[in-house]
Structures are given as structure tokens and as C-alpha cells.
Amino acid sequence: MTPMRPASSYRRNALRTNQPDLVMVAVMGQVAHPVGAANPYRIGNDGVSRVLPATGGIVLNQRIGDRCVGLMGDHIEPGVALHNNNREVIGSRRGPNLALLTYSCVGNLARVISGPCTGQRGLVTGKHGGVDHVIVDFAPAVLGRLQIGDRIQIYSHGLGLRLLDYPDVTVSNCSPVLLRRWGISPRDGRLQVPVTHLIPSHIMGSGLGKNTVWRGDYDIQLFDAGVRDRYRLGSLRFGDFVAICDGDAQFGPAYRQGRVTLGVVVHGDSTVSGHGPGVTPLLTGPRTRLQPVLDTQANLAVRFNLRTLPPASVHRPLAGSSTPAGPRQPGSRRVPPVPHLQPR
Numbered sequence: 001m002t003p004m005r006p007a008s009s010y011r012r013n014a015l016r017t018n019q020p021d022l023v024m025v026a027v028m029g030q031v032a033h034p035v036g037a038a039n040p041y042r043i044g045n046d047g048v049s050r051v052l053p054a055t056g057g058i059v060l061n062q063r064i065g066d067r068c069v070g071l072m073g074d075h076i077e078p079g080v081a082l083h084n085n086n087r088e089v090i091g092s093r094r095g096p097n098l099a100l101l102t103y104s105c106v107g108n109l110a111r112v113i114s115g116p117c118t119g120q121r122g123l124v125t126g127k128h129g130g131v132d133h134v135i136v137d138f139a140p141a142v143l144g145r146l147q148i149g150d151r152i153q154i155y156s157h158g159l160g161l162r163l164l165d166y167p168d169v170t171v172s173n174c175s176p177v178l179l180r181r182w183g184i185s186p187r188d189g190r191l192q193v194p195v196t197h198l199i200p201s202h203i204m205g206s207g208l209g210k211n212t213v214w215r216g217d218y219d220i221q222l223f224d225a226g227v228r229d230r231y232r233l234g235s236l237r238f239g240d241f242v243a244i245c246d247g248d249a250q251f252g253p254a255y256r257q258g259r260v261t262l263g264v265v266v267h268g269d270s271t272v273s274g275h276g277p278g279v280t281p282l283l284t285g286p287r288t289r290l291q292p293v294l295d296t297q298a299n300l301a302v303r304f305n306l307r308t309l310p311p312a313s314v315h316r317p318l319a320g321s322s323t324p325a326g327p328r329q330p331g332s333r334r335v336p337p338v339p340h341l342q343p344r
Contacts, residue, residue, distance in 0.1 A: 015184060015191075016164040019176045024157040027103045028113070029082030029134055031150045032056045042074055044271030044319040045223050050074075052318075055131045055267075056081045058146050064125050064137050064239030065301035065308075068268040068277050069222065070315030075275070076268035078238040079125065079143065081133040082152055097132055101215045104134045105158030106264055106280060106300070107178030115150035117142050124154060125239060125300055126266025126280045127173060129207060129216020135266055137239075137306065166191060169285035170250045172213050178282070181303040182241070183295070193262050193283065194295035196240040201247040201255050203227055205274040210252045217266050217278035218253045222317045234314040236277050239300035240265045243292035249281035260287045264300060271319035 034056035041049040052074045062071070062078040084097040092098065108124040122138040136152060158175040169191065171179070185192045199220055207218025220236070222228050236242075241264055248256035249263070263279040270276055283290060301307045 015179065015186065017176060017179065018160070018162045018164060022157060022160055022176065024155055025103055026153050027084075027100045027156050028151055028153045029084040029097070029100045031058060031146060031148050031152065032081045032083035032133060033148050035131075042272060045273045046271070046320045048271070048319070050271060050318070052271075055128065055133060056083075057148065058143055060140075060143050062238065062268075063140070063301070064237075064306065065299055066238055066310065067313065067315055068236050068238045068265055069234050069317055071268055072318070073268055074270050074272065075128070075131075075278070077128055077133060077135045077266075078268075079135060079137040080122070080146060080152070081128070081131075081135055082154075083131075083133055094132075098215070100134055100154070101127055101132050103156035103159060104154050105156060105173050105175040105178075106282060107175035107181070107304075108157060109155045110136045111153050111155075112142075112146070113151050113153045115147050117145050117150065122152070123300070123304055123306070124175075126264055126278070127216050128267050128278060129210065129218075132215065137300075139306075163191075166285070166289055169283055169289055171283055172249065173280050174282040178300075178303070183298070183303070185293075187291075190289055190291045191283075192291050192293045193243070194241060194298035195243045195262065195292045196294070196296060196298045197232060197236060197242045198292060198294075199231065199233075199242050199244045199247075199279075200227070201244050204244060204247060204253065204255075205276060207278070208253055212252055213249045213281045213284075217263075217280045219270070219274070219278050220276040221274065222269060222276045223273075223320060225320070228317075232314065234316060235312055236265055237299060237309070238265055238268070241282075241298040241300075242279060243290075244279065245287075245292075247284075249284040253281065258287055259284065260290045260292065262290065262292065269317045271317070276317075 110122040244261040247261040248259040262283040267278040
């Protein structure tokens with residue numbers, strides 16, 4: 001297993017890309033209101049019905065860097081969820097929002113253009129499929145003043161991004177700024193990519209079967225306690241970079257041996273079967289080209305100097321917990337990462 005290294009040991013890389021050829025386009029969305037169903041209850045994988053906050057709105061007390069497991073919530077989107085509710089006279093009625101979802105890339109700059117926070121800046125941290133939201137992080141003082149319906153403009157930059165020296169690696173949903181800040185290091189013909197966790201592809205769930213990776217995410221199922229403990233998945237955070245081993249996301253997410261997908265955790269855990277923390281794919285390719293390197297600081301919050309990560313802790317998901325969710329008690333056994341999942 002490659003040893004963990006502090007974030008300070010990674011320098012911004014000089015990967016050759018086609019950035020001069022990219023086009024920057026402004027797109028816009030409104031702060032989305034949560035949407036309720038006729039029945040407020042969600043039936044969990046454990047058969048328990050719960051009423052929980054879910055997608056949409058302004059999440060005031062959870063940001064990138066915070067834990068995403070064990071919260072009293074379902075698919076929580078940290079910070080602000082955006083949806084474009086406009087209608088155009090041409091194309092699909094959903095056309096403006098589909099464009100917002102497609103064009104936005106993780107690491108793009110967002111700017112508030114209406115309401116009391118006009119002029120404040122944030123960071124695009126992910127995309128959530130199904131509800132078709134773009135998720136944006138703002139400082140706590142801004143989150144407390146934002147209003148539902150405020151308009152936020154995103155400076156989309158990243159569609160068509162390619163690594164010139166690694167043509168067999170596909171880049172999706174990733175801004176050039178993020179690619180520079182991630183800490184990726186070329187070595188011996190491979191790219192060493194910092195991640196916090198290795199994810200076995202057989203536990204990936206909702207999102208499989210889509211024909212594109214540009215409009216959302218796919219979920220890590222946490223219902224098997226043994227697998228969850230073995231891969232330290234109870235310690236996942238919003239904004240963590242993770243590696244899905246034997247996962248392919250060149251077109252739509254799929255299982256494929258010898259491939260690896262690197263992505264970012266964009267929403268929280270879920271009690272519903274097949275669901276869990278969501279991962280928006282950023283890089284995918286053969287494991288002969290992409291080598292995940294474990295780094296406890298591989299998180300958007302650190303890479304963009306937004307905040308210091310809170311102390312690490314392991315949490316149990318709500319579904320299937322025999323006791324209330326909470327951090328692992330001092331002295332309990334922490335299971336180390338599994339060496340054989342390190343792509344070679």
C-alpha cells in the first residue's frame with residue numbers, strides 16, 4: 001500500500017492539457033427549494049420508515065469537509081443546491097437545467113447575482129443526478145444570508161478537457177483549476193492521484209445504467225457492515241476524492257476489471273436500498289495509467305484552502321444501525337485499508 005502523505009508534500013502539477021482550446025460559458029441556476037412527496041416517509045433498507053430532510057434548499061450546518069455518514073438526513077447536499085427553473089421557447093422544457101447540469105464542472109467559480117449576497121463567490125462541488133442539482137459551497141456567513149430563489153451564476157470551464165500525454169484517461173466534470181490543485185503526480189508513465197478511500201466497485205449502486213457521467217453521480221452502498229468497516233467507509237466526508245476500483249465511467253458508470261474511476265463525494269448517505277453517498281466521476285482510465293495514492297487530506301476543502309478538516313471519526317449509517325448513529329467509541333478496532341485494492 002502506498003503510504004499516506006500530507007497534502008503539503010504535493011505540489012501543483014504541470015500536466016499538459018488542452019486548456020487553451022476550452023471555452024468558458026456562464027450558466028445560471030436558482031437556489032432550489034426542497035420538494036416533498038405525498039407520503040413523507042422513506043422506507044429504509046432495514047424496513048424502518050423515517051421522516052428526514054433530503055435534497056434541495058440551503059444546508060446551513062454541513063459543508064465539504066464534514067462527515068457524510070450517520071447524519072439524520074437522506075441524500076443531503078452540503079451547502080446550496082441549484083436548479084434552473086426557466087423555460088426556453090426551443091428545445092426541451094428541461095433544457096436550461098440540463099445545460100446547467102452538463103456545463104458545470106467541479107472546481108468552477110460560482111457568483112451570487114441576486115439577493116442580499118450579490119457578489120459573493122462560491123465553489124461548485126458536485127452534481128446530483130435524479131434531482132438534477134448542481135451543488136455549490138459558500139462560507140457559513142454567506143449560507144446564513146442566502147435566500148431560496150436567489151440566482152447564482154457559474155463560470156463553466158472544463159467541457160472537452162483532455163490530458164495530452166495520457167489520451168487513454170478520460171476527464172469528466174472536472175475544471176482545469178481542480179486538475180491543477182488536486183496534487184496529481186506523473187511517475188513512471190502513470191498518474192498518482194491522491195484519494196482518501198478505495199471503493200470496491202461491487203458496492204456501487206444507484207446511477208448504474210446511465211448512458212452519461214456528465215449529469216450526476218452514482219452511489220456507494222453502505223449496508224454491508226463488513227465491507228463498510230473493511231474499507232473505512234464510515235469515515236467518508238463531503239468533498240473527499242475517492243477511487244472506485246474496477247469501475248469504468250468513460251461513458252456511463254459500469255463495472256469493468258482493470259479500470260479505475262476517480263471521483264468526489266457530493267451528497268450524503270441514504271437509508272434507501274441501492275443508495276448511499278454519491279460520487280461524481282472526474283477521471284477514469286486503465287489502472288496501468290491511474291494509481292490512487294491514499295492521502296487523508298485529499299478533499300476539496302483542503303485543495304481549495306476553504307477550511308481545515310475536522311478531526312476524523314467513523315460513523316454508522318442510519319439504516320441497519322442497532323444503536324443510534326455516532327462516532328466509533330475510543331478503543332474500538334479500526335480496520336486498515338485493504339492493500340490488494342491498490343491498482344498496479
